[in-house]
Amino acid sequence: MSPMVLRAPVVAAVLSLCAACASSQTPPSPRPSDAAVTAAASEAPPPSPRPAALNAAPPAPAAPSPGFAAWREGFRARALAAGVPSATFEAAFAGVTVNKTVLERDAFQPEFVRPIWEYLDSAVSATRIANGRDNLASKRGTLAGIADRYGVDPEVVVAIWGLESAYGTYTGDIPVVEALATLAYEGRRRDFGEEQLLAALRILAAGDVSPNRMRGSWAGAMGHTQFIPTSFLQYAVDHDGDGRRDLWSDDALDALASTANYLSRFGWERGAPAAVEVRLPRGFDVALADGRARPGADWAARGVRAAVGGTPPPAAEAELILPAGANGPAFLTYRNFDVIKRYNNATSYALAVVLLSDELAGREGLQAAWPRSERPLSRSETEEMQRRLTGLGFDTQGVDGIIGPATRSAVRGFQSSRGLPADGFASAALLARLRAEGGG
Numbered sequence: 001m002s003p004m005v006l007r008a009p010v011v012a013a014v015l016s017l018c019a020a021c022a023s024s025q026t027p028p029s030p031r032p033s034d035a036a037v038t039a040a041a042s043e044a045p046p047p048s049p050r051p052a053a054l055n056a057a058p059p060a061p062a063a064p065s066p067g068f069a070a071w072r073e074g075f076r077a078r079a080l081a082a083g084v085p086s087a088t089f090e091a092a093f094a095g096v097t098v099n100k101t102v103l104e105r106d107a108f109q110p111e112f113v114r115p116i117w118e119y120l121d122s123a124v125s126a127t128r129i130a131n132g133r134d135n136l137a138s139k140r141g142t143l144a145g146i147a148d149r150y151g152v153d154p155e156v157v158v159a160i161w162g163l164e165s166a167y168g169t170y171t172g173d174i175p176v177v178e179a180l181a182t183l184a185y186e187g188r189r190r191d192f193g194e195e196q197l198l199a200a201l202r203i204l205a206a207g208d209v210s211p212n213r214m215r216g217s218w219a220g221a222m223g224h225t226q227f228i229p230t231s232f233l234q235y236a237v238d239h240d241g242d243g244r245r246d247l248w249s250d251d252a253l254d255a256l257a258s259t260a261n262y263l264s265r266f267g268w269e270r271g272a273p274a275a276v277e278v279r280l281p282r283g284f285d286v287a288l289a290d291g292r293a294r295p296g297a298d299w300a301a302r303g304v305r306a307a308v309g310g311t312p313p314p315a316a317e318a319e320l321i322l323p324a325g326a327n328g329p330a331f332l333t334y335r336n337f338d339v340i341k342r343y344n345n346a347t348s349y350a351l352a353v354v355l356l357s358d359e360l361a362g363r364e365g366l367q368a369a370w371p372r373s374e375r376p377l378s379r380s381e382t383e384e385m386q387r388r389l390t391g392l393g394f395d396t397q398g399v400d401g402i403i404g405p406a407t408r409s410a411v412r413g414f415q416s417s418r419g420l421p422a423d424g425f426a427s428a429a430l431l432a433r434l435r436a437e438g439g440g
């Protein structure tokens with residue numbers, strides 16, 4: 001229930017994602033990541049049934065929307081000019097109004113960030129593992145057919161399904177046209193809303209689904225695997241051959257095949273790892289977790305070993321990530337990891353898919369412990385840290401309360417200059433150190 005997009009830094013990420021969607025360069029993610037989820041600091045969207053969203057503030061009083069009718073007329077002209085049949089438009093917009101829930105979710109920017117381990121506790125819970133195994137077993141033949149046809153691993157498809165909608169349990173009940181019309185009319189992502197709304201109308205015009213059944217998340221992510229409309233148009237498939245790309249049907253067949261197709265189109269390599277947990281030797285330079293891919297032999301020569309089995313890493317190029325800093329688990333990530341991030345551009349999400357699919361495939365789970373005594377910085381603390389780092393000459397490229405690559409890089413620069421392990425992790429201790437130095 002959280003399509004992608006929406007975090008922005010939370011905002012920033014969201015918007016950049018949307019921008020990416022719009023550009024021809026970057027294909028759209030199936031869905032925007034949810035701002036609420038994104039617990040900022042950790043780019044972590046919560047698993048579908050998203051607690052953060054549920055805890056959002058109570059609905060605001062109904063906003064009068066005299067402007068909505070005028071917007072609708074203007075949009076109607078644009079949609080018809082873009083080839084949407086007027087009958088489709090009228091049917092889609094019957095009864096559509098500004099949706100307050102959508103506006104609230106859109107505006108929601110949590111101050112407190114969920115640590116990645118809490119997100120993963122929920123994303124890879126015993127229940128989600130058990131339900132995933134049940135689905136894998138009961139759909140074995142179907143999934144094997146999909147896996148062969150698209151060249152993907154069935155456990156990964158099922159893991160994504162489990163994270164996106166708890167295996168079809170939470171697909172979202174907001175009429176998609178209303179959600180997107182609301183976002184297009186007002187809020188923080190009007191361009192995204194209008195682009196997706198046009199795509200939604202094209203889907204309706206194609207007859208894949210009726211307006212009443214076309215429901216999804218507040219940001220327009222639809223069905224079992226939470227595709228946003230532009231992703232639907234590009235990647236959804238009619239696997240069962242009934243003439244409709246149906247991501248809402250009980251059997252999930254088209255949705256699972258659509259996810260497999262999505263992964264395939266972004267370059268999934270069947271049987272190759274997405275990420276492997278590793279052990280780092282004593283004295284390892286954690287500054288190497290800098291986002292650069294290095295050959296497996298390079299990691300092996302530096303003493304990096306698989307956490308399970310102790311073998312040297314595969315030959316393929318890999319990046320080292322330390323999602324909770326030097327005191328938490330370490331992973332080498334491969335091309336398939338980047339493919340998962342095309343689905344949802346959050347490291348925590350991709351890690352959840354990896355860990356859940358490992359469990360579904362019967363592989364060993366996580367070996368190292370998360371540093372659960374660490375407290376993630378709140379949004380305002382992150383802004384303070386960004387101001388202080390930038391003031392000291394470590395440019396975070398803006399103060400947005402969101403920890404992205406530039407901020408991590410600035411943290412590493414500061415740590416290196418002070419002789420600290422340069423893991424790029426923004427901890428409370430780091431902020432305390434910055435405060436002690438003053439300035440900023």
Ligand SMILES: [Ca+2]
Nearest residue numbers: 238242244246
């Ligand atoms: Ca179908």
